[in-house]
Amino acid sequence: xxxxxxxxxxxxxxxxxxxxxxxxxxxxxxxxxxxxxxxxxxxxxxxxxxxxxxxxxxxxxxxxxxxxxxxxxxxxxxxxxxxxxxxxxxxxxxxxxxxxxxxxxxxxxxxxxxxxxxxxxxxxxxxxxxxxxxxxxxxxxxxxxxxxxxxxxxxxxxxxxxxxxxxxxxxxxxxxxxxxxxxxxxxxxxxxxxxxxxxxxxxxxxxxxxxxxxxxxxxxxxxxxxxxxxxxxxxxxxxxxxxxxxxxxxxxxxxxxxxxxxxxxxxxxxxxxxxxxxxxxxxxxxxxxxxxxxxxxxxxxxxxxxxxxxxxxxxxxxxxxxxxxxxxxxxxxxxxxxxxxxxxxxxxxxxxxxxxxxxxxxxxxxxxxxxxxxxxxxxxxxxxxxxxxxxxxxxxx
Numbered sequence: 001x002x003x004x005x006x007x008x009x010x011x012x013x014x015x016x017x018x019x020x021x022x023x024x025x026x027x028x029x030x031x032x033x034x035x036x037x038x039x040x041x042x043x044x045x046x047x048x049x050x051x052x053x054x055x056x057x058x059x060x061x062x063x064x065x066x067x068x069x070x071x072x073x074x075x076x077x078x079x080x081x082x083x084x085x086x087x088x089x090x091x092x093x094x095x096x097x098x099x100x101x102x103x104x105x106x107x108x109x110x111x112x113x114x115x116x117x118x119x120x121x122x123x124x125x126x127x128x129x130x131x132x133x134x135x136x137x138x139x140x141x142x143x144x145x146x147x148x149x150x151x152x153x154x155x156x157x158x159x160x161x162x163x164x165x166x167x168x169x170x171x172x173x174x175x176x177x178x179x180x181x182x183x184x185x186x187x188x189x190x191x192x193x194x195x196x197x198x199x200x201x202x203x204x205x206x207x208x209x210x211x212x213x214x215x216x217x218x219x220x221x222x223x224x225x226x227x228x229x230x231x232x233x234x235x236x237x238x239x240x241x242x243x244x245x246x247x248x249x250x251x252x253x254x255x256x257x258x259x260x261x262x263x264x265x266x267x268x269x270x271x272x273x274x275x276x277x278x279x280x281x282x283x284x285x286x287x288x289x290x291x292x293x294x295x296x297x298x299x300x301x302x303x304x305x306x307x308x309x310x311x312x313x314x315x316x317x318x319x320x321x322x323x324x325x326x327x328x329x330x331x332x333x334x335x336x337x338x339x340x341x342x343x344x345x346x347x348x349x350x351x352x353x354x355x356x357x358x359x360x361x362x363x364x365x366x367x368x369x370x371x372x373x374x375x376x377x378x379x380x381x382x383x384x385x386x387x388x389x390x391x392x393x394x395x396x397x
Contacts, residue, residue: 008123011182015075015174016116017143018082019109022167023051023229024147027251028244029160030233036160039095041234042362046095047102048230049355054103056348058110063118063341064198071115071122072184078111079175086168090161112174114341119182145255148248155244201338213387214328215343217278220380221285221320222347223354224373228254228310230355231369239366240303250307254314261318274323275388281319282381288313289374296366306366313373320380327388350376 026033034044058078066074085105092098154162193201205211228235236242236250261281268277291309295301325343332339354376358368 007181008120011178012116012119015178016113018171018174019055019113020143021147021150021170022082022105022109023048024144024251025151025154025167026160026163027148027229027233028152028237028247029155029163031237031244032155032160033098037092037095037098040362041238042359043095044098045230045233045359046356047098048226049352049359050099051102051106051109052226052348052352052355054106055110055113056345056352058107059114059341059348060345062111063114063338064193064195066111066115066118067193070184071119072178072182074111075115076175076179078108078115079171079178081105081108082112083108083168083171083175086164086171089164114344145252148251152244152248198338202342205332205339205342208331210388211328211331211339213384214278214324215346216383216387217282217324217380218321218343219347219350220376220383221282221317223350224285224289224376224380225314225317226351227354227358227369227372227376228314230358231366234364235306235366235369238364240306250303253307254311257311257315258318261315262322263318265319265322274327277319278323278327279384281316281323282377282384285313285316285320286374286377286381288316289370289377292366292370293374296370301366313377 030044031041033047034041037044062074062078082105085101085108089098089101089105092101150166151163154166205215232251233247236247237244242250265277268280272280288309292301292306292313295305295309325340328339328343354372357372361368
C-alpha cells in the first residue's frame with residue numbers, strides 16, 4: 001500500500017489529538033462546570049478520572065475488535081459515539097449526568113485513539129514507520145499545549161458548554177477527514193486473533209516479570225502526572241487564585257518541559273542505554289515529589305516553588321515513557337499491539353485512580369496532590385528496581 005508518510009502522520013496525529021483535547025480543553029472551565037452541576041470543584045474533577053477509566057476500557061476492548069473488523073469501522077463508530085456524547089454533556093445539569101456522559105465520551109475516544117499506532121504499523125515498517133511516528137509525536141505535542149488556551153477562549157466567548165460543542169465539531173471534522181482521506185489499512189486477508197488468543201496474549205505480558213516492571217514505570221509516572229492534572233484547576237484557580245486566562249500558561253509550561261526532556265533523552269541515548277535513562281528519570285521524579293511534600297510540610301509552597309517542582313516532575317515523562325515502551329516492546333515484538341493496548345489500559349486506569357484519590361476527599365489543600373505524586377514516584381522507582389535487571393551501558397546495535 002503506497003501512502004504518503006507525512007499525510008498519514010498528520011491524519012493519525014489529528015485523530016490522536018482527540019484525547020488530550022477532551023482531557024485538557026475543559027480544565028479552565030472546571031469551576032464554572034461545578035457551579036452548573038451544583039457540586040464542589042473536587043467532585044467535578046472526578047470527571048477526569050471517569051474519562052481516563054473509560055478511555056482505558058475503550059482501548060482494551062476496541063483494540064482487538066479493530067484487528068477483527070478493520071480500522072475504519074471501529075474508528076468511525078468511535079467518532080460518532082464521541083460526537084454524540086460531547087453534545088449530550090452540554091445538557092448535563094447534575095454531577096451524575098456529567099460523569100455518565102464523560103464515560104461514554106471516553107469509550108468513543110478510546111476506540112478512536114487505539115487505532116492510531118495500528119494504522120502506522122499497517123502502512124509502514126522499519127525506519128519509515130519510526131519517521132512517521134516521530135512526525136506524529138511532534139504534532140501531538142502541540143495538543144495538550146493548545147487545548148487549555150482554546151478552552152479559556154471558548155469559556156470567555158460563551159460558557160463551558162461551548163468547549164464540548166467544539167469537541168463535537170472536531171469529531172465531526174475527523175469523521176469527514178478520515179472517512180474521505182484514509183483508506184482501510186488492515187489487510188483483511190490476514191487472520192485475526194481469536195478472543196481466546198487475545199486473552200492468552202494479554203496473560204503472557206502480565207506474567208513477564210521484566211515487562212511488568214516497564215509497565216509499572218509508565219503507569220506510575222502517568223498516575224503522578226494525572227494527580228497534578230486533576231488537581232490543577234483547584235491548585236491554580238482556587239488555591240493560588242489565578243484567572244482562567246493565566247491558567248493555560250502555568251499549565252502549558254509542563255508540556256514544554258516534556259518536549260524538552262524528549263530531546264534530552266535522544267541526546268543521552270548516544271552514550272547511555274534506555275534503561276539508564278529510565279532510572280534517571282524516575283530518580284529525578286522522586287526528588288521533585290519529595291520537594292513538593294517538603295514545601296507543603298514547611299508551609300513554603302508558594303507559586304514560585306510549586307510550579308518549578310511540578311515542571312521537574314512532569315518533565316521526566318519524556319525520559320520515562322519512551323524508554324519504558326521501547327524496552328517493553330523489545331520483549332513483545334511479536335504481539336506489540338497487544339502489549340501496547342495492555343500498557344494503555346493499565347496506564348489510564350492508574351491515572352484514573354490517582355485522579356480519584358486527589359478529588360474524592362475534597363481536602364482544600366495541596367496534600368492530596370503531593371502525597372499521591374510521591375506515592376506514584378515511589379511505586380515507579382521500586383517497581384523498576386525490583387522487576388527489571390540493573391541498567392548497564394550496553395545498547396542494542
